[in-house]
Amino acid sequence: MTTFDKPGRRTAPSALVTGGSRGLGLSIARRLAGRGFVVTIVARDPGELERAAALLREEAGAEVRTAVCDVRDRTAVREVMRATHARDGLDTVVACAGVIQVAPVESIGAKEFDDALDVIFRGTVHTALEALPYLRRAKGRLALIGSVGGLLGVPHLLPYACAKAAVGTLGEGLRAEYQADGVSVTTVHPGLMRTGSHRQAEFGGDTGAEFGWFSALAGAPLVSMDADRAARRIVDAVVRRRTRLVLTPAAKAAQLAHGVxxxxxxxxxxxxxxxxxxxxxxxxxxxxxxxxxxxxxxARRLRAWGSARNDRAARRLNQTRPGPRTSS
Incomplete structure (x- = not known):
């Protein structure tokens, strides 16, 4: 089912962000709004969407729409794109919806791989395919959010890494096929970021220990990146129509080492x-x-030290309340 908030027409550029209700998606929406875009944020949880929209309106007086939609449902995604285009036009689309599962493979099963592929990869495919006809008319911009996890196999994050690898390949192929039509496709591979995602990620095996290492590294200074800074870099890359962006020195080093x-x-x-x-x-x-x-x-002191910044990010980026299994 897809629902929309109050309609209205604007002459400003229009952007749509899936997974835009929290985390990195919310930061990207904030940056787009700051550049004068009318922004539609898309997610599954209506309450979470309204909280996110209220944050954006309060902080920047942004023009924000909300659309309740499960990106796994291609028909619902099609309706979101149609309604957004009819209401505001559609110039820029960012596919950011995802899930994160942290566990050794021995402690999970094929279902977790299916879930990651459904939300991260198929959700991105649905978003891209339904957006591209409108973006072709506007000579617009499409951004696909991958991960350093998609550039090399990351232990205890394999379902996520496999799905993100597919997103990376999709982005490169779409860029090649649609460049002649004036559509730019930017594929983004962030490393660890302080988005508060440890609150919404799912943990298996020794859940306390898995939560401990993930939350510590994701919030550790020098290893992880501030979400707002990452969002600024991402929006700059999309506006400038860059092909590829890898974020954090650690991610760039890992990419180089794996390539060589x-x-x-x-x-x-x-x-x-x-x-x-x-x-x-x-x-x-x-x-x-x-x-x-x-x-x-x-272990508890290490977790507390590393994740303090990430805990603050969770409060700022709408990650503090339990929600459906979609992370950004």
Whole structure:
């Protein structure tokens, strides 16, 4: 089912962001609004969307629309694109909806891979295919949010990494096919960012330990990147019609190492994997707010130190309340 807020026509450029109710998607929507775009944010949870829209309107007086839509449903995505174009036009589309599952493969199953592919890859395919006819008329811009996880296999994030790898390939192919039509496709591969995603990500195996390492690294200074700064870089790249953007020095280094010496990089990754939590658990995935604390005083202090900034980002980026299984 798809619903829309109050309609209205504007002559300003129009942008649509899937996964725009929180996290990186919300930061991107904020930056687009700051550039004068009328922004439509798309997500599954109507309450979460309204909170996000209120934040954007309060902070910048932005012109914000909301659309409740599950990107896995191509018919619903088609209706969102049609209605947005009829109301505001459609110049720029950012596909940012996703899920994050953090667990060793032994502690999950094929369902988790299916879920990641459904939301991250098929959701991006639906968004791109339904947007492109409108973007071709406008000679517009399409951005697909991949990940450094899609550039190399990341242990304990394999469903996510596999789906993001498919998004990266999709972006490159679409860029080649639509460039002659005046449509630019920008594929973005961020590294770790302080988006508060640890609150909405799902954890399996030793859930407390998995939550501990992920939240610590995702918030650690020098390793992760501020979400608003990342959003500024992303919007700049989209507006300038860049082909590809890799964010964070760590992500760029990982990409380079894997490109130059993939076998060695895989061996080093295998060594690093030994530091991650061992498989276990009952096969149930739990969101970050219910994953539990890591065991041991040292692990708890490490988690508290690393994730303090990410916890602040969670409050700023609408990640603090439980929601459906869509993360950004």
């Amino acid at each position: 010496a993939p076998a060695l990089t895989t061996r080093l990754t295998a060594v690093a994997t030994r530091l991650l939590p061992a498989p276990g658990g009952d096969g149930t995935l739990r969101q970050g707010h219910e994953a539990g604390a890591p065991r041991g005083p040292l």
